[in-house]
Amino acid sequence: MSNVLAVLEQRAGALKQVSHEVLTAARALADALGGSVDALVIGSTGVDATGLGAYGADRVTLVEDEELSLYQPDVFNEVVTAQVRAGDYAAIILAATAMGKDLAPRVAARLDCPLAVDVTAIDGSGGITVTRPAYSGKAIYTAEVTATPCVISVRPNAFTPSENAREAAVETRPAPRPDLRTRTVRVNEPAGERLDVAEASIVVSGGRGLKGPENFKLVEDLADAFGNAAVGASRAVVDAGWRPHADQVGQTGKTVSPQLYIAVGISGAIQHLAGMRTSKVIVAINKDKDSPIFKVADYGVVGDLFEIVPRLTEEIRKVRGG
Amino acid sequence: MKIAVCLKRVPDTETRIKIGADGRSIDEDGVKFILNPYDEYAVEQALQLKDSAGTGEVTAISLGSSASQETIRTALAMGVDRGILLETDALPLDPVPIGKALAAELGSGDYDLIFFGKVAIDDYSHAVGTIVSELLGIPSVSAVGRLEIADGKGTAEREIEGGVEVVEFSLPAVLTAEKGLNEPRYPALRGIMMAKKKPLEIKPVELEEGGLSVVELSVPPARPAGRIVGEGADAVPALVEALRTEAKVI
Numbered sequence: 001m002s003n004v005l006a007v008l009e010q011r012a013g014a015l016k017q018v019s020h021e022v023l024t025a026a027r028a029l030a031d032a033l034g035g036s037v038d039a040l041v042i043g044s045t046g047v048d049a050t051g052l053g054a055y056g057a058d059r060v061t062l063v064e065d066e067e068l069s070l071y072q073p074d075v076f077n078e079v080v081t082a083q084v085r086a087g088d089y090a091a092i093i094l095a096a097t098a099m100g101k102d103l104a105p106r107v108a109a110r111l112d113c114p115l116a117v118d119v120t121a122i123d124g125s126g127g128i129t130v131t132r133p134a135y136s137g138k139a140i141y142t143a144e145v146t147a148t149p150c151v152i153s154v155r156p157n158a159f160t161p162s163e164n165a166r167e168a169a170v171e172t173r174p175a176p177r178p179d180l181r182t183r184t185v186r187v188n189e190p191a192g193e194r195l196d197v198a199e200a201s202i203v204v205s206g207g208r209g210l211k212g213p214e215n216f217k218l219v220e221d222l223a224d225a226f227g228n229a230a231v232g233a234s235r236a237v238v239d240a241g242w243r244p245h246a247d248q249v250g251q252t253g254k255t256v257s258p259q260l261y262i263a264v265g266i267s268g269a270i271q272h273l274a275g276m277r278t279s280k281v282i283v284a285i286n287k288d289k290d291s292p293i294f295k296v297a298d299y300g301v302v303g304d305l306f307e308i309v310p311r312l313t314e315e316i317r318k319v320r321g322g
Numbered sequence: 323m324k325i326a327v328c329l330k331r332v333p334d335t336e337t338r339i340k341i342g343a344d345g346r347s348i349d350e351d352g353v354k355f356i357l358n359p360y361d362e363y364a365v366e367q368a369l370q371l372k373d374s375a376g377t378g379e380v381t382a383i384s385l386g387s388s389a390s391q392e393t394i395r396t397a398l399a400m401g402v403d404r405g406i407l408l409e410t411d412a413l414p415l416d417p418v419p420i421g422k423a424l425a426a427e428l429g430s431g432d433y434d435l436i437f438f439g440k441v442a443i444d445d446y447s448h449a450v451g452t453i454v455s456e457l458l459g460i461p462s463v464s465a466v467g468r469l470e471i472a473d474g475k476g477t478a479e480r481e482i483e484g485g486v487e488v489v490e491f492s493l494p495a496v497l498t499a500e501k502g503l504n505e506p507r508y509p510a511l512r513g514i515m516m517a518k519k520k521p522l523e524i525k526p527v528e529l530e531e532g533g534l535s536v537v538e539l540s541v542p543p544a545r546p547a548g549r550i551v552g553e554g555a556d557a558v559p560a561l562v563e564a565l566r567t568e569a570k571v572i
Contacts, residue, residue: 071487077456096448098482102464105417105449109456114416114533117447129537134445138339139348140540143415147533181461181492187485196483202571226572245467245502246481251335251443252359252501260571271335277545281569283561289550296545299564303554311555315562319572 001148002035003087006057007080007094007103010043012069018095018199020055020161025122025154026093027056027164032124033090039168042079042175044069053168055161060168065175070184071099077106078178084111089149091128096153097198108151115151116143118255120158120278136251136274156199157257158278194223195230197249201259203279205232205249207272209265209286209305213242218309219264225316232256232276234266250275265305268293285309323378325368326433327402328424328451330358331386331393332444339541346536347412355389357396360439362506363499368437369401370504371471379403381431385423387411391522398517399509405522415445416532421453423527429458433494440465440498451498461491467500 006026008019023039030037039057041047045064052060063079080103084092092107094100096118108115120140121131128145130152197203204226206219216231223229233243235250249256251271261279266272268284268291276282277296284297285305294300301308333339333348334356340349357365365382372378382397384390385408394405408427413420428436438451448464455462467486468479474493479486481500509517551561565572 071482073462098465098480098487101448102452105421105447105452106456108418108449109421109453112418115418115447115449115453116534117417117449130534133542134539135333135339135348136335136443136446137542139341140542141415141536142538142540143534143536145533146531146535150533182463182495183490184487185490186488187482188479188488189485194484199483245500248501255446260565260569269336270338274335277542281565281571282545282548283565294548294550296548298545298548298569299561300548300550301552301554301557301561302550303557307555308558311558312561315558316572319562319566 001088001090002030002033003089004030004033004035004037005084005087005089005092006037006039007092008039008041009095009097009099010041010047013044013047015041015048018097018156021156021159022093022095022154023052023055023057024161025159029091029093029122029124029128035090038087040080040083042068042076049170053166054163056164056166057168058166060170062170062172063175064172065177068175070187072180072184073102073106073182074178074180075175076103077110078176080107081110084149092149092151094153096155100153104151104153111149113149113151114145114147116145117153118155119152120155122152133255136271137255137277138274155257157201195228197230197232197247197256198254200228200230202226202229203232203249203256203258204229204262204264205234205266206237206264207234207266208236210237216242218306222262222309222313222316225313225320227320234272235269263293263297264309266293267291268296323372323375323435324431324433325372325378325380325435325437326428326431327361327364327368327380327382327397327437329361329382329384329393329397330442331355331384331390332358332442335359335443341539341541346539348539357393358439358442360441360443360499360501363501363503364437364439365397365400365402366504366506367469367499368435371435381406383408383424383427385410385420385527386413394522395517396509398520398522399513400507401513404520407522407524408527409524410527410529414529414532414534415536416534417447417449418453419530419532421450421457423529424450425454425457428454435471435493436496438496438498440500451496455496460494460496462496463489463491464498465500466497467502469497469503
């Protein structure tokens, strides 16, 4: 019981960045336990699994079916639980993404094993101990895993991918075709191609200080200047209908941990701070120097956002262009 | 249409968290508790489905301490017909035993639909509804933002990174509600009065311990003090410089 199964995620044949984070977490745990890492990728045919050895996989299993271009919970659950039952695993690690949050509880329930969700650190030096935020980041649990195997979902951006080259043997298997109790029929993609706030390494969020939905253009322009930033929003502006709920950062929205979080016209209500306080670097732009947002910000600029943000956009364009 | 809604009593979002004397749970003294915000969407959806069916019953079920009766009464005041409290002193961190206790109750209820909020804002497991569906062997869709039910079948939409998944299933099923699914109603005074007379059954339950033993609950370290770079647009070059050379994030 010392091996680790890393369940990876792909979209349209390409592995998601978060999969490297999952593999990195799995490698570190397997090393501490003295075991090996099996990577499991489930999807349509033609998934590119090259390079997984570079992040620490000892073996790679591709389970393929042309019917599996979309996430089908019943198939994925059957594949993962079958592999766990046939193996010798201390832990099953996946990402706490939309897919992982749905799949992890299914696997844990079917295997009747513990489930640790949204984990930000794993220690394998004396048994398995996990760290996970609760109360939306206002508190942190440290918990010992007392039964194995254990299903662990890791928070995106919490583990920094690191290379740890192995010669990974790749095996390809066909997927089972169980009855689908739930059937994913399609994915509707939005017109824009902006990253999700929970996944992006840079997030620019706007709040009520923007005064109206039309002024979110300023926030979008700044996000565009960075090239790959997501646009977030405070609860106040989501509740006011200025922005979709998918963009909301905070306790009743998404919890984010980007490299850089820029809060524009957000005062910093406790439930918002709970959702972004684990960001690596926080910048706040607000007219009120006593706003709570400045207490968590690494860098603050006090003043009129309608002057500051366009200037910042211009400067970022210069830096990136130059 | 027989519908169950599972509820959790949680600390209010504006609550500051203090760690209790045992070092493994929160200090509940002075904390305001509310119905989990995501569960409000679940309650509303159940009530709307019952209304549009013109017949049926909505049952609210909560697993928790005696104080969760108050949470169930909130749902009764919104219009839910009856409540069941599965009473237990403490909930484990591992969501699997919680799912088992709820599945044991729900499995005998012959429900067409079972609603949960997608996540409880205290332990943030995002798991119990989906665990229940697996234990009962029925379909489930998590984080549902749009829902249509007709002729014993359903279509649900759930947001994923950069898109919306469209999922089909047949009843009975478990659905967990995302914010935006609907606009939850406020309990009217008449509803609050009526709620006092609605049946609320209390059943003691024993939970398994689960496989996660809490060693410590702690408050995250305070972020090191930041600094105000300056005022107005003139401060922008200094900010960009700091992000490049100090923070090294751009």
